[in-house]
Each structure stands twice: as C-alpha cells, then as structure tokens.
C-alpha cells in the first residue's frame with residue numbers, strides 16, 4: 074500500500090485514496106509519500122526505450138500497484154497522455170522539454186488529466202460524487218477545466234484573479250459548462266488560494282459536500298509530473314548522452330520542481346535542479362539566506378509564477394529534511410525580472426529561431442546562470458511549460474511576426490469566439506461560501 078504523511082506531523086498517516094480526495098491533511102500540512110519506490114538498474118535500463126505512456130505506466134505502477142489494477146492504470150495513462158512531449162535540442166548542451174502539447178497548451182494538463190481519471194476510477198468504485206475547488210493564476214484552471222470536463226461524478230468550481238490572466242487563458246477557464254463553473258474574483262491569486270483554503274477548513278461546507286482540490290497541493294497532480302523528467306532523461310540516453318542532466322524548472326508554487334525530485338528519489342540520475350523564478354523569488358532567497366519569507370505576490374509577464382507563498386515549499390523542504398544545506402547540494406536558485414525575460418525571448422528567437430513563452434524564458438535564463446557559475450559538459454534541460462501563443466500580447470510586434478512564430482492550433486484558438494460564463498465576485502469568504510451552499 075502507498076502511505077502518505079502530513080508535513081506538519083509525520084505520525085499522521087493516510088492511504089492514497091484519502092490523500093487524493095482530501096488534498097490537505099486536517100492539520101493544514103501537505104501529504105507526502107512515506108517512501109519512494111526505487112526502480113532497479115534493469116528497470117531503468119528498460120525505460121530508455123519506452124514511450125511516454127509506457128514510462129508513465131511503469132512509474133505509476135511502482136507507486137499504485139496495490140491501489141489500481143494494472144489494466145485500469147494502463148487505460149488511465151493512455152487516455153491522459155495522448156499528446157507528444159518532445160525534447161528539442163537548441164545547441165550542443167541545451168535542450169528544451171516541450172510540455173505544452175496538451176489541450177490547454179500548458180504542462181498542467183499532465184497532472185490534471187492523470188488526476189481526473191484517477192478520481193473517476195475511485196468514484197465509480199465507491200458510487201460517490203465530489204465537488205472540486207481550484208484557485209488558479211492562469212494555467213491550472215484551464216488544465217483542470219479541460220481535464221475534468223464531463224468527467225462523471227465530479228463538479229468543479231474554479232477561482233481566478235480578475236484581469237490577471239491572459240485572454241486565451243480566461244476563455245479556457247470560462248467557456249465550458251455542464252460540470253465546470255468559474256468565479257472571477259476581485260483580488261490576487263493569493264486571495265483566490267486563501268478563499269479555497271478557508272473553504273477546505275470550513276465545517277459547514279465540509280458537511281454539505283465532499284470537497285477536493287485539484288491544485289498542485291494534491292499529491293495526485295504531483296506524481297505524474299515526475300514521469301516526464303524520466304522521459305526527458307530517457308530521450309537523452311537514446312541519443313547516447315550518458316551524463317546526468319541539469320533540469321531548470323520555471324517555478325511558482327514549486328509543484329513541478331518537487332516532482333523532479335520525486336523522480337530523482339526513484340533513482341533517476343541528475344546533476345542538479347535549477348529553481349528559476351521571476352521576481353517572486355522567495356525560494357532563491359531561501360537558498361541564499363536559509364530563511365523562508367513569504368511575501369505578497371508581484372505581477373510579472375510570467376504570471377503563472379506570480380506566487381508569494383509557494384504552496385509546495387513545505388514539501389520541497391521536507392524532501393531535504395528541512396535542512397537548507399541539504400537542499401543546496403541539489404537545488405540552485407536564480408531569479409530574473411521582466412526586462413531580462415524579454416531580452417532572453419529575443420536572444421533565443423534570434424540565435425535559435427525558437428520562441429519561448431515568458432515562463433520558459435525564465436527557465437532558460439536559470440540554466441544559463443547555472444552554467445555560468447558551474448561550467449560543465451553535462452546536458453542542460455529547461456522545461457517549456459506553456460505555448461508562447463497563450464501569451465501573445467507579451468511579445469513585441471516584430472517577434473510575433475517572425476516566420477517561425479508558433480501559431481496556436483486551430484482547435485484551441487476557436488475558443489476565443491465563445492462567450493464567458495464566469496461570475497464576478499468580491500474577495501470575501503462569506504459571499505463565496507453562500508454561493509457554494511446555494512449551488513448544490
């Protein structure tokens with residue numbers, strides 16, 4: 074059985090299904106696996122030639138073989154991961170892992186699609202229904218809306234900060250109906266996240282509904298994100314590159330980076346991780362000073378990373394025994410402002426004919442900074458978390474009119490024509506709560 078503990082109390086232990094539906098332990102900590110299944114040398118060797126769904130199946134199976142029957146787990150990964158995840162080589166040492174070919178054009182599809190199908194599996198078995206609450210700074214909501222749309226037994230309410238997500242992101246959040254509902258909150262992402270946290274701790278709401286989360290705080294979102302690190306590593310090995318890679322991860326709530334460390338704990342060879350952030354740089358500051366100081370978030374061009382109090386920091390910290398010295402052995406932190414981000418987009422477009430989204434540009438900068446401080450021959454991979462077309466307004470006209478500007482797939486761009494169904498709401502828990510109580 075897979076067991077999980079609360080980061081606030083290592084003695085509080087639950088099974089996987091509880092963690093999946095509860096999201097947060099009652100003590101307001103975060104669930105973490107008690108142990109990571111370590112694959113054998115032989116198993117790692119075999120993974121090198123596997124497809125992404127096959128790698129996903131084997132890794133998921135290592136965690137969940139007692140919870141989900143093999144047949145069904147295979148069906149879940151095949152349905153969830155029906156799009157490519159190419160590793161593109163930019164120069165001798167730098168690779169970019171394109172995680173944005175799913176339906177919302179951002180990497181969060183991977184976690185959301187796996188989690189929704191896993192939930193549907195348990196709900197069908199138990200004949201139950203649930204209500205999911207999600208706060209989003211942009212990409213989570215789109216991935217969740219699309220990943221859970223029409224999934225039986227699940228109703229979803231999404232909260233997003235008014236005016237702080239891109240036009241396409243907003244449409245992805247607000248144009249679906251049936252089991253998907255959207256609230257446009259007059260406040261910041263942190264306000265949205267706070268409203269959701271309050272709802273999870275509210276007794277009356279918990280009596281009325283089985284509430285669940287789909288944010289990166291849910292462990293079922295995190296586990297599948299470890300799969301693509303292994304797929305990236307496997308793609309390098311297939312090209313005959315044996316040296317362990319450096320992964321640069323554009324980070325906000327730090328779910329993505331945490332999942333990379335899960336892969337390492339399962340035995341994947343890694344040289345280092347780079348925590349690349351925009352000016353919301355609490356984690357790079359922590360790595361420098363040893364003090365973690367949450368702050369109000371600052372708006373930037375890489376808005377999905379505008380997080381002042383990263384919710385997965387406790388997990389990251391727990392993975393290193395809450396010891397900054399231990400974390401520094403594997404994780405390097407760098408932060409960049411919008412001016413540097415735009416300059417990086419331009420530089421990579423001009424030298425590689427490759428357009429980065431603003432988040433990905435931060436990761437590219439982070440990898441550059443790492444190599445500058447630690448020259449080596451190891452391969453560097455930075456994660457491309459979104460399609461540039463999702464943030465078209467960020468780019469100067471001359472970049473948008475480049476012949477290699479990547480167009481948004483038609484199926485996705487059509488959504489812009491559809492009307493928004495969002496309800497506008499004050500940042501007020503009492504109003505939010507009464508909305509939820511009325512919405513049965």
Ligand SMILES: *Cc1c(COP(=O)(O)O)cnc(C)c1O
Pocket residue numbers: 179180181211212213289323324325326327328329330377378432433458459
């Ligand atoms: C969510 C998101 C991030 C940040 O990922 P975390 O797991 O929260 O650190 C980076 N880039 C994009 C495009 C995102 O949507």
